[in-house]
Amino acid sequence: MTSTLFTPITLRGLTLANRAIVSPMCQYNSNEGSANDWHILQLGQFSLGGTGALVMTESTHVNLQGRITLKCAAMCSDANEAAMKRVIDFCRQYGVAKHGLQLGHAGRKGSTLPPALGGKPLSGEQGAWETVAPSAISYDEGWHVPRAMTEADIEQVKADFVSAVRRAERIGYDLVELHFGHGYLVHQFLSPLSNKRKDGYGGSLENRLRFGLELFAAARAAWPEDKPMGVRLSASDWLENGWSVEDSIVLAKELKALGCDYIDASSGALHPAQKIPLALGYQVPFSEAIRKEAQIPTVAVGLITSARQAEDILAGGKADFVCLARGAMWNPRWIWHAAEELGAEAPYAPRTMPCHPSNRPAAFPNHRKPS
Incomplete structure (x- = not known):
């Protein structure tokens, strides 16, 4: 039987050999926003093909003010661009995975310790x-009270996203993802709990969507037509009267009309009072609802651990991709192991082929070649 996890998928001009993605994971190890040798090690290990067909670079901020911490990655200077190009060039020299970049701005959740x-x-x-x-509302008691953005500030942030997208193109990324979730700046505009503006960017759902939609449209226009662009959402605030999955479906439909290629359905992180019922695959229902109602490809993320669980999610039509973060750190060869379990094949970087099960028949007597 053909495995859905190992069925290739195409978004615009990008074809991925399987449906596993290495999630963007903040490393808190950059210098003035620039990547270094740690990123070669961290992204390089995932690039060999053992974790997934697509490797996402950590959330990278479009200006220094938008960083979460002093040690966060940024994409706002020639030095930032050159440092990350060195990393991605290295990954491409030795690896087989495709590469995506997540771009974001922390908003009121910036200026913190790692x-x-x-x-x-x-x-x-x-x-x-x-x-x-x-709005001038802090994330929590004892946190910095942010300055409410003017329309000039809004235009500048949009311009900073466009500039970062163009840098991503020069670096050679295959895909760009915009971060609209986890309580960061765009999410702060979306949620009625953090957006109390009285102008055209606040109040009604339509107005609260406006910043994110304008930002996406500008970024999409700056990105090559044949390369995909997606969005990570927090599909729910997990709080009464907050952002909801129904709101996320409305936003996903609007983003799709603007050329969005997928929604990465995460949740939470807007407010510390959230109550999240953690369990295996606890966010999968968000991915399933958005996929069904907005008719857009989705990524399921959050406590996805086993090959069978991932296969059930994908084969059941609940998502088009699965995304692993801590699971990828725990087992950087997850997709290779999943291929053995499901009787499929995954790409191997040339220098890793000696460990392929077909080259170790005594260790893998039951190795099955895909039909």
Whole structure:
């Protein structure tokens, strides 16, 4: 029986050999926004083909003000661009995976310490900077109160996204994803809990969608027509009177009309009062609902651990891709192992072929070639 997980899929001019994606994972290890040798190690290991057909670079911020921490990646200078190009060129030299870049802006959740150091807001002595948001509402008690963005600020952020997209093209990325979730800037505009504006960017759902839709349209216009562009959403705030999956479906339909190729359906992180019922595949229902109602390809993410679980999600029409983060860190050869379990094949980088089961018949006597 053919495995859905290992059925190739095409988005515009990009064809992926399987449906597994390495999720963008913040590394908190950049210098002035620029990647370094750590990123060669981190992204290089995933590029060999063992984790998935598409490897996403961590959330990379379109200006320095939009970083979560001082150690976050950025794509707003020639130095940032050159450093990341070095990483991606290395990955392409030795690997077989395709590469995508997630672009974002932290908004009111910026100017913090890295999570390993507590994740709290920076003090002035630690290098704190002014944060911005749709409204002057802090993320939580004790956090920086952001400055409410003017329309000039909004136009500048859109321009910064466009500039970052053009840098991504020069680097040679195959795909770009815009971060509209996890409580960051675009999500702050979307949710009525964080957006209390009285102008054309606040109030009604239509107005709260406006910033994200304008930003996406500008970014899509700057990206090559034959390359896909997607969006990561927090499909629910997990809070009463917050952003909902029904709102996400409305947004997904609007994004699709603007040329969005997929929705990566995550959730939460807008407010610390959220109540998330963590369980295996707990976000899959969001992916399924958006896929069905908006008729757009979706990515399922969140506590997806086994090959059989991933296969059931995809074969059941609940998503078009599965995305792994901590699971990819735990097992950077996840898709190779899944191929053995499901009787399929996954790409191997040339220098890794000696470990392929077909070259170790004594260790893999039951290795099955795909039909």
